[in-house]
Amino acid sequence: MDKIRIQGPCRLRGTVRVSGAKNAVLPEMAATLLLEGPVTLRNVPVVRDVQTMVKVLRHLGVRSLKLEGNSLSAEGGAAGDPEAPYDLVRTMRASILVLGPLLARLGRAKVSLPGGCAIGARPIDYHIEALRRMGANVAIEHGYVVASCRRLKGAEIVFDDRTVTGTENILMAATLAEGRTVLENCALEPEVVDLARFLNACGARIDGAGTGRIVVEGVARLRGTAHTVIPDRIETGTFLMAAAATRSGIRVEQCDPSHLEAVLDKLQECGVVLRRGPDSITVEPDGALRGANVTTRPYPDFPTDLQAQFMALAARADGVSIVTETVFENRFMHVGELRRMGARIVEDGQTAIVAGPAPLSGAQVMASDLRASACLIVAGLSAEGETTIHRAYHIDRGYEKVETKFQGLGARIERIS
Numbered sequence: 502m503d504k505i506r507i508q509g510p511c512r513l514r515g516t517v518r519v520s521g522a523k524n525a526v527l528p529e530m531a532a533t534l535l536l537e538g539p540v541t542l543r544n545v546p547v548v549r550d551v552q553t554m555v556k557v558l559r560h561l562g563v564r565s566l567k568l569e570g571n572s573l574s575a576e577g578g579a580a581g582d583p584e585a586p587y588d589l590v591r592t593m594r595a596s597i598l599v600l601g602p603l604l605a606r607l608g609r610a611k612v613s614l615p616g617g618c619a620i621g622a623r624p625i626d627y628h629i630e631a632l633r634r635m636g637a638n639v640a641i642e643h644g645y646v647v648a649s650c651r652r653l654k655g656a657e658i659v660f661d662d663r664t665v666t667g668t669e670n671i672l673m674a675a676t677l678a679e680g681r682t683v684l685e686n687c688a689l690e691p692e693v694v695d696l697a698r699f700l701n702a703c704g705a706r707i708d709g710a711g712t713g714r715i716v717v718e719g720v721a722r723l724r725g726t727a728h729t730v731i732p733d734r735i736e737t738g739t740f741l742m743a744a745a746a747t748r749s750g751i752r753v754e755q756c757d758p759s760h761l762e763a764v765l766d767k768l769q770e771c772g773v774v775l776r777r778g779p780d781s782i783t784v785e786p787d788g789a790l791r792g793a794n795v796t797t798r799p800y801p802d803f804p805t806d807l808q809a810q811f812m813a814l815a816a817r818a819d820g821v822s823i824v825t826e827t828v829f830e831n832r833f834m835h836v837g838e839l840r841r842m843g844a845r846i847v848e849d850g851q852t853a854i855v856a857g858p859a860p861l862s863g864a865q866v867m868a869s870d871l872r873a874s875a876c877l878i879v880a881g882l883s884a885e886g887e888t889t890i891h892r893a894y895h896i897d898r899g900y901e902k903v904e905t906k907f908q909g910l911g912a913r914i915e916r917i918s
């Protein structure tokens with residue numbers, strides 16, 4: 502049970518490079534099940550969720566699967582029994598992304614039903630409903646999604662809510678389906694667009710990714726290719742929040758500012774001075790830091806995956822910030838821990854009212870999920886004294902070498918194994 506220890510307050514300086522996007526590479530790894538021939542993914546973040554997906558794909562019989570440095574190579578297609586077991590899926594919900602590709606490629610799949618998680622119930626009913634509309638028989642048996650079909654058929658799919666992995670699962674399934682599939686009210690996230698770009702390079706016929714309406718013409722087969730994964734916009738945003746909360750000046754490189762419009766606008770509304778480059782963002786030091794109101798919504802609005810980190814910033818900002826979470830029903834687990842550090846936060850259902858600036862003091866705190874642990878790092882960097890974050894394994898799920906990167910920015914942060 503690793504811990505992360507921070508001596509605060511820290512002034513960050515220098516440059517940090519962003520890794521590839523966890524939430525883009527996970528569906529792209531699942532998509533290798535659809536392919537024939539060699540495939541290479543570059544700019545792959547070496548994080549625990551990627552290592553879990555490697556285990557899932559190996560279990561499904563993907564051959565010559567290698568993760569070397571930040572490159573993943575494999576022979577496309579599944580050779581084994583199309584079952585994703587409970588022991589792997591329970592550690593990473595995104596394993597559900599193998600369901601669509603297995604069904605499309607092999608005509609059958611058995612995937613452990615992901616349970617709820619710290620941030621919400623997170624059902625997969627939209628995924629299942631859409632696959633049934635494409636002609637699959639889908640049942641829940643003994644905790645598993647058991648699905649089969651002769652060949653998936655194109656269909657009109659209208660999602661009740663914008664769902665990221667739901668859109669990705671059906672997008673992948675539709676690439677090898679018979680005929681045309683139209684996805685309405687689908688997710689617009691850059692990770693969905695990157696998946697479509699990858700699949701089109703493999704011979705798929707996908708139009709409209711990044712808009713609310715995606716059209717897929719099914720094809721008979723897909724062949725492997727080489728693809729470079731987009732930068733991680735949530736990791737980028739985390740470094741920006743850390744710099745703003747500590748009034749530091751840093752440069753974030755190998756990122757894509759165009760994926761963070763709503764976040765950059767919000768930071769500027771808080772008084773943070775930013776300079777954008779084609780693949781970099783520079784935060785000026787000693788900027789003012791005013792409170793602001795944030796409401797999380799699907800892309801292109803403010804991302805729920807940066808809500809917790811923004812709350813740590815708001816605790817240090819002048820004035821009141823009202824933070825409203827609309828995507829997940831239980832994503833304020835970090836509030837209690839921030840209060841332990843001295844933050845002044847009142848919760849009211851899906852809204853938290855943050856009164857700043859509060860002088861944060863270092864404390865023993867507990868990480869409850871991936872983004873809550875990032876929030877506690879941001880708070881620890883701006884707090885007086887020593888902060889120890891327990892259950893640091895959460896952060897390793899989605900941040901590559903987090904303490905090394907912050908040490909590179911001059912932070913006094915270390916891992917206690």
Ligand code: EPZ
Binds near residue numbers: 666
């Ligand atoms: C993706 O999760 C991300 N995960 C999450 O990032 C992110 O928080 C989320 O999108 C929202 O941006 C990956 O990409 C691997 P959704 P996903 O389906 O796809 C409801 C992180 O920190 N819903 O877009 O699971 C659902 O409960 C993680 O990196 C249904 O009701 O999220 C939620 O309220 C955390 N039925 C809303 O829709 C369904 O079948 C949006 O969820 C599907 C979703």
